[in-house]
Amino acid sequence: MERLENAAFKSGVLERLAEQCRRRLPSETCGVLFGTADAAVVRIDGFSVVRNASPRPSSFFAFDPADWVRTYYEARNRGQRIVGYFHSHPDGSVLPSPGDSDGRPLEGTYWIVGVAQENYCIAGYQAAPDGGWLPLRLLPDG
Secondary structure, three states, rough: OOOOEEEEOOOOOOHHHHHHHHHHOOOOOOOEEEEEEEEOEEEEEEEEEEOOOOOOOOOOOOOOOOHHHHHHHHHHHOOOOEEEEEEEEEOOOOOOOOHHHHHOOOEEEEEEEEOOOOOOEEEEEEEOOOEEEEEEEOOOOO
């Protein structure tokens, strides 16, 4: 995937994603995002939660291997493209933690949903060649 600068969530998807993360508090929620990517824009039209198998789910996330494989093949069979990965921060932060940097994907987009009680915010990133993060600009509903 080329360098992306902009992203848009289809109407209602971001709200449903935040609600799924809120339901799992105080644990981190994780999963994949579906959509398309072209001309420096990723358009996100859906998501799937992958079970968090971390032994410390309130502070870390780890895809459950069996659930991840099932999610991947179900998406492929439905013709959905995985364009990103997400997880939540129960403290409301949307900045990548050192653990996020250690386990970041090499391709696609990476999203952090900050959920703290009623409120939420989201930030998207791509991995930078130097090991850092390149932020994505969130556009209005796509």
